[in-house]
Amino acid sequence: MDNPIVLQNVSKLFTHPMKIWQKVEAVSNLSITIRKGEITGIVGHNGAGKTTTLKMIMGFIRPTSGTISLFGKEAGSPEALQHIGFLPEHPYFYSHLTAWEILTYFGSLSGMSSKNLATAKERVLKKVGLYNDKDRPLRTFSKGMLQRIGIAQAIIHDPELIILDEPMSGLDPAGRREVKELILELKKQGKSVVLSSHILSDIEILSDRILVLTKGKVESWGTLKEIIPTSSVQWIFSFDVPDSEKDALFAEIKDIKMDGAQLSIVKQSKQEMNETIKDILSRGYDVYSAGPVYPTLEEIVFEKKEVNNA
Ligand SMILES: Nc1ncnc2c1ncn2[C@@H]1O[C@H](COP(=O)(O)OP(=O)(O)O)[C@@H](O)[C@H]1O
């Protein structure tokens, strides 16, 4: 009941837009539980089924089969919707309205009283850093500012769950950073956030749990550590050796890397790393740091692709 979103065996078939006798399976047998207070990232290439999944969660479209519940309520029901804020993939705002006016519009749509709305508008505009621009028409806003207004409208009614479809797309690095910081800020307040992206690195840093979709199917689901194959984790330690002894050590032990003044060795398993550390210590040298190196999400998905295509 406490879990904000539970999807069970959810599939969505569309009729092919050109060949009406063909079906497109946009989402295939998806079962995941999204947990309270976490950031969940949905990642996949264009056409992977991210937007379709989010639209079904919002209740804009219905699954062909399977069930979706939000806070124990049916997706799309008014009881479910009042807990959710949503930023669509391509939000459209009336460009002649000011930031203040557009939030009045969205706030009234979610049934807020004018008194609550006035304080809520001030609160969210400050949060997204646009309070000083509140009287400017949106047509004078940069893409990053528009995206922040999009997030402001999604959180105006203080929802428990915020769903953001490609919130970082089309933004420059500064804009991406701003949006990421905002998302982390929402999490700090105890909100649950679901966001989609086709850019793995954006999702990777933010998300507690990640869903990787490939052509509508679940490629991986879990924490970053869970979805990384243990075989792709490497183990690294760094150590120091007096300059006069370096050449001799380099000749004796291969795979030593120079990282500035420090030396390091990468091993494929923890055991191999520990054995090499013992060797280094027995020679009287200092070891500074040791631990696993996880591949990036980009590398995992890329590696899997190579295996699949082999
Ligand atoms: N209304 C629709 N009618 C037919 N096919 C659709 C419709 N919406 C999405 N699709 C198809 O479903 C697949 C998944 O699309 P989408 O969920 O938008 O992917 P993503 O958001 O990951 O890029 C794509 O093949 C897309 O062409």
Ligand SMILES: [Mg+2]
């Ligand atoms: Mg999409």
